[in-house]
Amino acid sequence: VSALLVFVGAMEAVATSGVVFGWAPLQMMLQEEGIYRDVCTDGPPCQEQAVRLQIIYTVATSAFCFCVWPTGLVLDAYGPRACCMMGAAFFGVGTALMAISDEAHDLFMPGFVLMAVGGLPVVLSMMHLSELIPALAGTIMTIFNVMIDVSSLDLQLFHVVVSSGWCTRKEAFGYYTAVPLAIFVTAPFLWPNQKFEQPTKPPVDDVIFDSPRSERGCDAGHARDSSAAAADGSSRKQWLKQAPFGVQMASK
Numbered sequence: 001v002s003a004l005l006v007f008v009g010a011m012e013a014v015a016t017s018g019v020v021f022g023w024a025p026l027q028m029m030l031q032e033e034g035i036y037r038d039v040c041t042d043g044p045p046c047q048e049q050a051v052r053l054q055i056i057y058t059v060a061t062s063a064f065c066f067c068v069w070p071t072g073l074v075l076d077a078y079g080p081r082a083c084c085m086m087g088a089a090f091f092g093v094g095t096a097l098m099a100i101s102d103e104a105h106d107l108f109m110p111g112f113v114l115m116a117v118g119g120l121p122v123v124l125s126m127m128h129l130s131e132l133i134p135a136l137a138g139t140i141m142t143i144f145n146v147m148i149d150v151s152s153l154d155l156q157l158f159h160v161v162v163s164s165g166w167c168t169r170k171e172a173f174g175y176y177t178a179v180p181l182a183i184f185v186t187a188p189f190l191w192p193n194q195k196f197e198q199p200t201k202p203p204v205d206d207v208i209f210d211s212p213r214s215e216r217g218c219d220a221g222h223a224r225d226s227s228a229a230a231a232d233g234s235s236r237k238q239w240l241k242q243a244p245f246g247v248q249m250a251s252k
Contacts, residue, residue: 002132009126013147017123020116022152023057025159060116071121079193080125087121092180099173128195
């Protein structure tokens with residue numbers, strides 16, 4: 001169950017977290033559509049058009065970086081479930097705005113900014129899952145961080161699909177709205193209200209193994225280790241009690 005939750009979290013992160021950084025293919029699609037072509041004096045494409053589009057990317061990436069701190073506050077105050085659902089809602093509204101935007105309805109700026117702001121809470125709400133498998137905690141944290149970079153390829157896939165004639169740019173974003181919708185709907189069944197954290201083990205005093213006192217100290221150390229292991233097990237059971245119904249059933 002733990003490995004499955006980590007996998008699902010990684011897939012949700014790769015679908016949303018760093019999409020904003022894959023701007024170049026989207027800019028190519030928008031230029032091909034002739035978005036902001038009215039700023040060109042000699043016909044599109046032109047430098048003025050590219051600069052106008054780049055402003056969208058600059059504002060969106062700035063919003064992504066600025067929202068790290070507020071997202072952390074939400075995560076600490078309300079837990080992973082609420083944080084993930086908040087991010088999915090922002091991202092979903094952003095993709096919907098991108099789907100209806102065109103020359104007549106210029107909603108590219110708010111749409112892309114909401115996608116940037118929404119992707120961050122999703123991946124940050126998954127970081128605590130590394131504690132589900134303590135032996136691989138570092139690896140799992142690395143995977144979630146890498147997913148931010150991998151998700152920048154999502155818009156490249158959009159460009160490939162649109163260039164192949166399978167659908168238009170607006171239709172692609174319309175279909176992609178189903179992804180944040182699925183994340184939002186399944187969050188109550190997958191993610192807990194509280195972060196899962198491993199209990200800290202009490203320190204074991206140094207002992208010298210050549211005296212009766214040291215033997216008593218060694219026995220006490222073993223007792224403390226046993227109690228720490230029991231605490232670890234009870235903490236995991238407590239987390240499962242607080243976990244969503246779907247996770248509880250899958251763990252049986």
